[in-house]
Amino acid sequence: MQYHLASYYLPHEKPMVMIEKVHFVDEQQCICSVEVNKQGILSPFLNEDDALPNFYAIELMAQTIGVWNGYHGMVNYQKPTLGMLLGGRAIKSTLNAFPYNSHLMIHADLVLNDAKLANFECKITINQQIVTTGKLNVYEPDECELDNLFGQQRFG
Template identity: 70%
Template sequence: MQYYPAIYYLPHEEPMVMVEKVHLINDEQCICSVQVNKNGILASFLNDNNELPNLYAIELMAQTIGVWNGYHGIINNKKPQLGMLLGGRSIKTLLPSFPHYSHLVIHTNLVLFDSKLANFDCQIKIDEQCVVSGKLNVYEPDQTELAHLFGQNRLGEEKK
């Protein structure tokens, strides 16, 4: 199956989109990728050696989950929704940073889903070797919760 670029499934705007290509989405998993490249979408996040610090691994995994969620929303006639990362467990990284020109393949596998709350087992691979692994807990707030969080009334106007 052919998919749109990852940005299509996310509520983010550039430059905050950190994953590019979508390789697979099904009921339980999503696989996306991005290349670490000083001329690519990750350019503004690279260090002086044109490497991506490993602290961005969690965001790469969270955005891949966002692609999964956005895809399933779109097939149910909903536009992509803002999600929240609640936390991670057992996050392990083998590298302090991802090398320039490395191709990162991000795998997310659904473990638990309960309407707005989900848990995913995640991995980032370079050349088929797992360099990051962990479990992420995510939450999709509804519009009322978002309005409360951002200090807005039900019409989207700022509370006074």
């Protein structure tokens, strides 16, 4: 199946879109990827060694979940909506930073989906080797909740 770029499914604007390609989406999972290089979308976030610090892993995983949600919303003729990361558990990485020219594959597997709350088991791989794992809890606020949080100043 052909997918749009990840930005199509997210309510974010540059430079806050941090993943590029969508490889797979179904009811239970989403797989996206991004290249770590100076020419790509991650360039504003690279450190002095041109590597991506590992603390960005949480955002990469959260945006992959956002693609999953945006894709399913679009199937139901809804535009991408803002989601909120409530927290993460057991976030572990074998790297301090993702090296320059590495190809990051980000996997998000649905564990629990209960109305507006969901939990995903996530991992990031380089060359089919798992380098980062974590469990993320996310929340999808409705329009009223977003208005209460942000008023008329919305992101996206």
